[in-house]
Amino acid sequence: MSIKTGKTWILAPLSLSMILTLTGCWFDDGSSTSSSNSAKTDTPKDETPANTTTLTGTAAIGAPLVGANISLNCAGYNKSNATTTGNTGNWNFAIPTANLPCVVNVAGGTANNIANTQNLYGLSLGNQTNVNITPLTTLALAGASNNALGLKLEDLFKAANIDFSKLAAQIDAAVNKLKNDLTAQGFNYPDIVDFNPFFTAFNPQAGNSYDDLLEAVMAAIQAANSNLAALTTTYATGGALPAASTGNNGGNNNNGGNNNNGNNNGGTTTPTNAIGLATFNNYSTADNEAFFNSVKGTYPVAIFRAPAGKESHIGEGSLTISGTAENWSLQLKAHDGTVINALNNKSVIYGALTPAIGKLFLNNGNTPDKHISVDVTNSGQITGWAGGFAEYGFRNNILGYGTVAPEVLKHLAGTWQGDSLANTCNKPKITVTITADGSVTxxxxxxxxxxxxxxxxxxxxxxxxxxxxxxxxxxWQNGKWVTTSKTVYTIYLDQTKGGGSQAQGGIRLTVDRIDQKPESIQAASTLSGFSGNIETVNAIPFNPNAAARTEPTTEELADKARLDGKSGITAIAASNVTTKTYTYSKAANTTGITIDGNLIKLQFNSDSLLTSSEAGNWTLAFPAKVGTYECTSTLELAKSSGDSAYLSLNNITFQYASDSINAHSGKSERNTGGACTVTVLSVGNTIEGSFSGKLVGVLGAQYTVSQGYFSVVRQ
Known part of the structure; x- marks a missing residue:
């Protein structure tokens, strides 16, 4: 069934119609249609364990899907979450033979330790018991289902009865169309005798032509700013596939595999896709020999840092650990095949093999060709550097690198703001500005x-x-401490610039998703010397201009009316320790009002001794420009920043005379917490706006401030 020309085997796929002829009638009208109005069950009543067929296969997307759920929809039989995939994406499950054929779905799990959010589909037909579930089977099956039955994949999988005879009649054409479309778009289609993406068994690691093609297809989808689900929908109805990314067209590159044994011919341009964890052979730290025998081999690594003038070395390279525990060597190859470093422990000044911490280190000088350090973990992670000043950096377990700014930076583009983690500086605001082209401040x-x-x-x-x-x-949930696991992603820019003796400049961003804009980010930079860090967690999108407005709401107009056109402040402070609401409203022309640069400070004291019905000593400071601002914890910070406000409420006496509340907006030495927001509506002759917040005192008293309005009439 194949044509051989010279040394190349040209694929001539086995026709599925031939499979049906050779294997006899593997379904009839009864098995595929007679139960069309019957509910599907997990186990047919007349089936016994002896009458089952075990389906096996591989689920992969250029890296194996691990721990993913396999579900089946067969002829008169369905099973949700029937089994899960293993460490190589392998799976198997026995179904009643009478209920073949089946559509198979995989969902969830992880690929390269990243949560899988995609649904993929495969198909069992005829005597084909190996069922692959990959992006290729998903695309081909989508086309066949649309042409044969007019169904989208998700509807096909939910169908109570599937006409498998019509579906089978379209599979050959769908596979051939996919092959032609991939080839036309620059992908390397597997040159394997009788290859079929649905049924040909494969090992999802670099160097396997099927796996390499899957990597290339997923990379092209990402480069086209799309995803598999969207592509599947358009491709099923005649849409085009994306073009293969240059240098990533399904050759022997390993962006997501485990161990390609040195096949690092990933193309001519710097790749940007993932390289997964290595697979070590029974990793052991029992002694030097056990450790070395566990980790020796050749592994793909990303060269993500290189000296000036050596940028061509950046890309997918390889690390080879070879020899014996007594006479061992390390070799680091660059993306272009250049040997960066090749050292043997017998010919260096110092060599260390340290199983306890997974360290391999060879030092014969400071230059990159004479100095290499490697760290490994039993999970398969490899990190290291070459050169006494870490001129080269390399690692696996990496999601993105290379000259092209990753897609996630487009999702993060904008301004973010959050509180500093600093305690010594009273938690000033940290502002992170990100552009789509990869600039970060x-x-x-x-x-x-x-x-x-x-x-x-x-x-x-x-x-x-x-x-x-x-x-x-x-x-804490319902009185119990509950722990859950989640995936986080860290973006490093100039990773080695960590401060101290290094030049400052490194930035680290951490997010909980990279496929779209997250709700918040973490950002950190280490400064030189003893300046410390610029660091914030949970920074949220920030745009003061977006909240700028000049017209007060109906509620704000009612609050403003209490000031009767004069300079003043009015608000309601409701305490959490009493049911009584305290209203403080006082208006004056100039008394108690000071203007300090771009900040306005309004302080009002009661004209008489404070009573249980009064509140006094409000202090409000805010920028003299239209916008909405969060409050800082101290007046001085508000005055220096120009983009934040400040609110305090002192001497609310009711049952807390000894507290003298000093309830500010935010944590400080004298307060337990709080927050407030100030909106400036007008900055002309009259500066006015609204405010609200939650203020907390040192003894625990809390006040919810609402219906706040201020007005300063300039004289």
Missing amino acids: NAGKGNLSCADASIENKWDGNDDYITSSIVDVGG
């Missing part, structure tokens, strides 16, 4: 020096990369 105050600082950086593909990790997150 992290600005705030150094948490040790409390001095203004700003770090600017840009993704240029040298010392920039993205990783993912799984972290445990805990919290």
Whole structure:
């Protein structure tokens, strides 16, 4: 069934109609249509374990899908979450033979430790018991289902009765069309005798032509700013496939596999796709020999940092650990095949093989060709550097690197703002500005020096990369501490610029998703010397201009009316320790009002001794420009920033005379917490606006401030 020309085998796929002829009638009208009005059951009543067929296969997307759920919809039989995939994407499940054929779905799980959010589909027909579930089977099956039955894949899988005879008649054409479309778009289609993406067994690791093609297809989808689900929908109805990315067209590159044994011919341009974890052979730290025998081999690694003038070395390279525990060697190859470093422990000044921490280190000088350090973990992660000053950086378990700014930076584009983690500087605001082309600015105050600082950086593909990790997150739920795991993604820009003796400049962004804009980000930069860090967690999108408005709401007009056109402040403070609501409203022309630069400070004291019905000593400071601003924890910070406000409420006495509340907006040495927001509506002759917040005192008293309005009439 194949044509051989010279040394190349040209695919001539086995026709499925031939399969049906050779294997006899594997379904009839009764098995596929007689139960069309019957509910499907997990186990037919007349089936016994002896009359089953075990389906096996592989689920992969250029890396194996691990721990993913396999579900089946067969002729008169369905099974949800029938089994899960193993570490190589392998799966198997026995179904009643009488209920073949089946459509198979895979969902969930992880690929390269990243949560899988895609649904993929495969098909069992005839005597084909190996059922692959990949992007290729998903695309081909979508086309066949549309042409044969007019059904989308998700509807096909939910169908109570599937006319498998019509579906089978379209599969050959769908596979051939997919092959032609892939080839036309520059992909390398597997040159394997009788290859069929649905049924040909394969090992999802680099060097396997099927797996390499899957990687290339997924990379092209990402480069086209699309996803598999969207492509499947358009392709099923005649849409085109994306073009193969240059240098990533299904050759022997390994962006997501495990161990390609040195096949690192990934093309001519720097790749930007993932490289997964290595697979070590029974990793052991029992002794040097056990450790070395566990980790020796050749592994793909990303060269993500190179010296000036050596940028061509950035890309997918390889690390080879070879020899014996007594006479061992390390070799690091660059993306273009250049040997960066090749050292043997017998010919260096110092060599260390340290099983306890997974370290391999060879030092014969400071230059990159004479100095290499490698760290490995039993999970298969490899990290390291070459050169006494870490001129080269390399690792696996990496999601993105290379000269092209990753797609996630487009999702993050904008301005973000959050509180500093600093305690010594009273938690000033940190502002992170990100552009779609990869420029990032992290600005705030150094948490040790409390001095203004700003770090600017840009993704240029040298010392920039993205990783993912799984972290445990805990919290109290119904009186119990509950821990859940989630995947987080970290974007490093100029990773080695970590401060101290290094030049400052590195920026680290952490998010909980990279497929779209997250709700918040974390950002950190280490400053040189003893200035500390610029660091914030849970920074949220920030745009003061977006909230700018000049017309008060109906409620604000009612609050404003209490001031009777005079300078003043009015608000309601409701305490959490009493049911009584305290209203403080006082208006004056000039008394108690000061203007300090771009900030207005209004302080009102009661004209008489404070009673249980009065509240006094309000202090409100805000920028003299239209917009909505969050409050800082101290007046001085509000005055210096120009983009934040401040609110305090003192001497609310009712049953807390000894507290003298001093309830400010935010945490400080004298307060337990709080927050407020101020909106400036007018900055002309009259500066006015509204405010609200929650203020907390040192002894625990809380006040919810609402219906706040201020007005300053300039004289």
